[in-house]
Amino acid sequence: xxxxxxxxxxxxxxxxxxxxxxxxxxxxxxxxxxxxxxxxxxxxxxxxxxxxxxxxxxxxxxxxxxxxxxxxxxxxxxxxxxxxxxxxxxxxxxxxxxxxxxxxxxxxxxxxxxxxxxxxxxxxxxxxxxxxxxxxxxxxxxxxxxxxxxxxxxxxxxxxxxxxxxxxxxxxxxxxxxxxxxxxxxxxxxxxxxxxxxxxxxxxxxxxxxxxxxxxxxxxxxxxxxxxxxxxxxxxxxxxxxxxxxxxxxxxxxxxxxxxxxxxxxxxxxxxxxxxxxxxxxxxxxxxxxxxxxxxxxxxxxxxxxxxxxxxxxxxxx
Amino acid sequence: xxxxxxxxxxxxxxxxxxxxxxxxxxxxxxxxxxxxxxxxxxxxxxxxxxxxxxxxxxxxxxxxxxxxxxxxxxxxxxxxxxxxxxxxxxxxxxxxxxxxxxxxxxxxxxxxxxxxxxxxxxxxxxxxxxxxxxxxxxxxxxxxxxxxxxxxxxxxxxxxxxxxxxxxxxxxxxxxxxxxxxxxxxxxxxxxxxxxxxxxxxxxxxxxxxxxxxxxxxxxxxxxxxxxxxxxxxxxxxxxxxxxxxxxxxxxxxxxxxxxxxxxxxxxxxxxxxxxxxxxxxxxxxxxxxxxxxxxxxxxxxxxxxxxxxxxxxxxxxxxxxxxxxxxxxxxxxxxxxxxxxxxxxxxxxxxxxxxxxxxxxxxxxxxxxxxxxxxxxxxxxxxxxxxxxxxxxxxxxxxxxxxxxxxxxxxxxxxxxxxxxxxxxxxxxxxxxxxxxxxxxxxxxxxxxxxxxxxxxxxxxxxxxxxxxxxxxxxxxxxxxxxxxxxxxx
Numbered sequence: 036x037x038x039x040x041x042x043x044x045x046x047x048x049x050x051x052x053x054x055x056x057x058x059x060x061x062x063x064x065x066x067x068x069x070x071x072x073x074x075x076x077x078x079x080x081x082x083x084x085x086x087x088x089x090x091x092x093x094x095x096x097x098x099x100x101x102x103x104x105x106x107x108x109x110x111x112x113x114x115x116x117x118x119x120x121x122x123x124x125x126x127x128x129x130x131x132x133x134x135x136x137x138x139x140x141x142x143x144x145x146x147x148x149x150x151x152x153x154x155x156x157x158x159x160x161x162x163x164x165x166x167x168x169x170x171x172x173x174x175x176x177x178x179x180x181x182x183x184x185x186x187x188x189x190x191x192x193x194x195x196x197x198x199x200x201x202x203x204x205x206x207x208x209x210x211x212x213x214x215x216x217x218x219x220x221x222x223x224x225x226x227x228x229x230x231x232x233x234x235x236x237x238x239x240x241x242x243x244x245x246x247x248x249x250x251x252x253x254x255x256x257x258x259x260x261x262x263x264x265x266x267x268x269x270x271x272x273x274x275x276x277x278x279x280x281x282x283x284x285x286x287x288x289x290x291x292x293x294x295x296x297x298x299x300x301x302x303x304x305x306x307x308x309x310x311x312x313x314x315x316x317x318x319x320x321x322x323x324x325x326x327x328x329x330x331x332x333x334x335x336x337x338x339x340x341x342x343x344x345x346x347x348x349x350x351x352x353x
Numbered sequence: 354x355x356x357x358x359x360x361x362x363x364x365x366x367x368x369x370x371x372x373x374x375x376x377x378x379x380x381x382x383x384x385x386x387x388x389x390x391x392x393x394x395x396x397x398x399x400x401x402x403x404x405x406x407x408x409x410x411x412x413x414x415x416x417x418x419x420x421x422x423x424x425x426x427x428x429x430x431x432x433x434x435x436x437x438x439x440x441x442x443x444x445x446x447x448x449x450x451x452x453x454x455x456x457x458x459x460x461x462x463x464x465x466x467x468x469x470x471x472x473x474x475x476x477x478x479x480x481x482x483x484x485x486x487x488x489x490x491x492x493x494x495x496x497x498x499x500x501x502x503x504x505x506x507x508x509x510x511x512x513x514x515x516x517x518x519x520x521x522x523x524x525x526x527x528x529x530x531x532x533x534x535x536x537x538x539x540x541x542x543x544x545x546x547x548x549x550x551x552x553x554x555x556x557x558x559x560x561x562x563x564x565x566x567x568x569x570x571x572x573x574x575x576x577x578x579x580x581x582x583x584x585x586x587x588x589x590x591x592x593x594x595x596x597x598x599x600x601x602x603x604x605x606x607x608x609x610x611x612x613x614x615x616x617x618x619x620x621x622x623x624x625x626x627x628x629x630x631x632x633x634x635x636x637x638x639x640x641x642x643x644x645x646x647x648x649x650x651x652x653x654x655x656x657x658x659x660x661x662x663x664x665x666x667x668x669x670x671x672x673x674x675x676x677x678x679x680x681x682x683x684x685x686x687x688x689x690x691x692x693x694x695x696x697x698x699x700x701x702x703x704x705x706x707x708x709x710x711x712x713x714x715x716x717x718x719x720x721x722x723x724x725x726x727x728x729x730x731x732x733x734x735x736x737x738x739x740x741x742x743x744x745x746x747x748x749x750x751x752x753x754x755x756x757x758x759x760x761x762x763x764x765x766x767x768x769x770x771x772x773x774x775x776x777x778x779x780x781x782x783x784x785x786x787x788x789x790x791x792x793x794x795x796x797x798x799x800x801x802x803x804x805x806x807x808x809x810x811x812x813x814x815x816x817x818x819x820x821x822x823x824x825x826x827x828x829x830x831x832x833x834x835x836x837x838x839x840x841x842x843x844x
Contacts, residue, residue: 066361066362066365067361069365070361070365098519099494099498100494100497100498100516100519100521101519101520101521102520102521119833120808120833186673200615201615206818208820302811302812302814302815302818302820303811314807317490317491317494318490318803318807319801319803319804319807320515320803320804321804
């Protein structure tokens with residue numbers, strides 16, 4: 036076009052300062068934003084806002100009922116540093132998380148390896164192993180509360196057939212956390228199994244063929260091929276399981292409870308951080324301090340997650 | 354198979370159509386609501402005022418008469434639905450939201466009392482929510498914070514003590530000053546416990562305490578005659594009796610040669626611990642009563658009480674040390690004496706073949722003394738003005754009824770209600786009413802009672818489980834209690 040012809044063209048119509056090209060670009064992108072809008076609204080309302088409100092609460096001495104809680108700054112966090120119940124429950128939570136995650140991941144991996152093999156009925160086994168995951172935490176906890184009952188539980192009955200005396204599963208301090216882990220393991224190993232199955236199906240079979248040709252046995256194939264190539268899946272499972280276990284509430288609260296008068300359990304041996312937080316915030320009328328506990332736990336979770344990414348985040352390629 | 358990819362617009366269009374179709378299908382599957390008119394006849398008690406001329410001076414007397422009336426309407430309950438958590442009595446335009454934790458048979462009695470009120474006041478509907486105590490405050494607190502709390506609800510006296518200073522409850526002096534609920538008709542220790550800075554903040558509905566509930570068949574088996582006690586058992590008599598009521602699988606009692614404590618068939622005693630009450634019988638409270646906010650759980654009287662409770666399980670073998678469902682053992686005939694509160698009276702309604710009895714709470718310490726608590730009705734400070742009068746009327750109605758005591762077995766704190774003839778006919782109440790003479794005055798000299806119990810009880814449990822010596826457990830408890838007391842008492 037000549038400059039004369041260009042000058043003769045009418046000026047492009049703009050709309051709110053946007054030209055036609057920009058409007059077309061926005062029109063093309065609009066469905067994307069509309070698509071994520073419901074989730075975004077829900078995320079802001081039910082995740083972001085509560086987190087910000089929780090942070091505000093942690094700076095106040097709020098007993099829930101009073102209309103005007105006084106602002107106390109970082110006093111709740113200072114108290115937390117000297118609170119022996121916080122350190123005790125944190126230690127117990129870390130112990131519980133470690134033993135539960137290791138057992139859940141191991142069990143999930145083993146059952147995934149077994150049910151990955153091609154044999155008749157493997158589908159049924161996958162369903163059976165996954166089935167407890169579909170049950171609510173309360174149901175799992177109540178079932179195991181009775182199974183592990185000292186006087187009337189099925190587990191002690193089975194042990195008595197072998198001449199083993201009554202084991203105080205939910206009363207002896209040393210057995211309390213392992214008992215909770217057993218219930219948690221039974222109720223949740225099916226989910227990692229499912230994830231590992233997906234990871235196993237991503238491993239190219241020709242690698243196993245090549246290894247077999249080179250004379251590698253089953254154990255070597257597992258250590259040199261399966262496990263390294265499952266690393267991303269393993270990282271995902273470990274991270275999600277640790278995050279979940281560090282926030283455990285349903286199993287200890289339902290199996291043992293706070294008022295342990297009738298279960299015979301004692302001390303704080305089964306208290307996780309969230310159990311302590313719940314008790315503090317809702318039963319002791321200290322919502323502000325409870326919020327501070329929540330944020331402190333969040334920091335611990337972030338640190339542990341970062342460590343896991345650091346150790347296992349490197350991808351391996353063959 | 355087509356390899357054409359799905360565009361965003363096409364996907365959104367199809368998803369919208371599918372979603373709309375699913376919604377329509379689900380809506381069409383909703384169950385049809387059929388309205389049924391209920392016609393119900395019911396026997397009710399009515400207070401009828403009659404004018405009687407006596408020596409030329411007309412006197413108005415009140416008479417209680419029973420009538421069979423026909424009551425009908427959608428909103429009325431034919432019979433209180435025993436499983437309903439939410440129920441409504443009445444069909445009036447004034448709606449009172451009433452929350453309580455009375456989920457047992459006693460709650461059914463409360464629904465009946467509410468229904469009586471709505472029959473006498475047809476303008477009112479009472480919507481009751483019965484929430485298990487373990488979840489009650491999880492629901493109540495957020496509701497109050499959100500401004501969506503009930504119009505009328507229950508707190509225990511212990512919780513009332515913590516709520517009183519927070520400025521959310523209404524002062525109820527007017528109910529008492531007007532004479533509708535005469536002050537001197539109430540147990541003064543209990544009424545005083547419901548006061549804050551001289552004002553009554555909650556109306557005590559009952560005065561419940563500890564009871565030893567007995568299996569009379571097992572008493573008979575032990576050769577013990579059941580008769581009305583003059584005095585509670587002392588420590589020695591208590592141990593002797595519980596020993597006689599405990600059998601191992603070979604029929605031996607604790608202390609007899611060959612008794613096997615690992616195979617006890619029937620336990621003599623069960624139901625929890627009473628360390629606090631036994632300590633108070635020794636004259637020691639867990640926290641000082643003079644306002645100095647000192648933890649006292651390491652004092653001799655408290656440690657002695659804890660040691661006695663520990664020994665019931667590990668030395669005398671009359672109480673199970675396991676995780677023991679005592680009420681189920683009682684039902685199965687494997688427990689002779691069950692310690693529990695007054696409310697347990699309602700449990701026996703489900704076991705009509707059970708032969709029950711009651712004994713006084715024992716005196717293990719130096720003096721007689723029992724713990725005591727009440728359900729208290731309270732009104733929120735921000736209650737709407739148009740509901741206030743109705744809620745006050747409902748309060749007077751409930752607290753003047755004998756049914757809570759005579760049917761639900763909950764001892765009344767009112768002398769006039771205790772004199773009702775149906776109270777004497779209740780097999781469990783007379784003993785409990787006499788026992789009220791030994792109520793230990795509650796220690797309200799410190800706030801944060803719930804938090805103090807929260808750190809004390811696990812250590813008590815550790816001693817009862819034989820994990821720690823009682824003194825060590827109480828030293829550990831005191832180490833946690835004192836910083837809490839210092840913080841709360843300073844505030």
